[in-house]
Amino acid sequence: MARGWESKNIESQQEEAGKARELRPALSPEERARHDTRQSLELALATKRVELAAATSESHRAYLTRAIRDLETALTDS
Numbered sequence: 001m002a003r004g005w006e007s008k009n010i011e012s013q014q015e016e017a018g019k020a021r022e023l024r025p026a027l028s029p030e031e032r033a034r035h036d037t038r039q040s041l042e043l044a045l046a047t048k049r050v051e052l053a054a055a056t057s058e059s060h061r062a063y064l065t066r067a068i069r070d071l072e073t074a075l076t077d078s
C-alpha cells in the first residue's frame with residue numbers, strides 16, 4: 001500500500017525531533033527542575049498578558065498587572 005505525502009512528512013518530523021533530543025546534553029535533576037520552573041513561569045506570564053489584553057474591569061486589570069509584575073520578578077530571580 002502506498003503511503004501518502006502527509007505520513008512521510010510526519011515521519012520525517014519525528015525523526016528530526018528524535019535527533020535533536022539525542023544531541024541535547026542530559027540535564028541534572030536540579031537543572032531540570034530550574035528549567036521546568038522557568039517554563040512554568042513563562043507560560044503563566046504569557047497567559048496573564050493575554051488575560052490583561054482582554055480584561056475590561058479596572059480592578060481585574062490592576063490584579064493582572066500586579067501578577068505580571070510578580071511573575072517578571074520571579075523570572076528575573078530564577
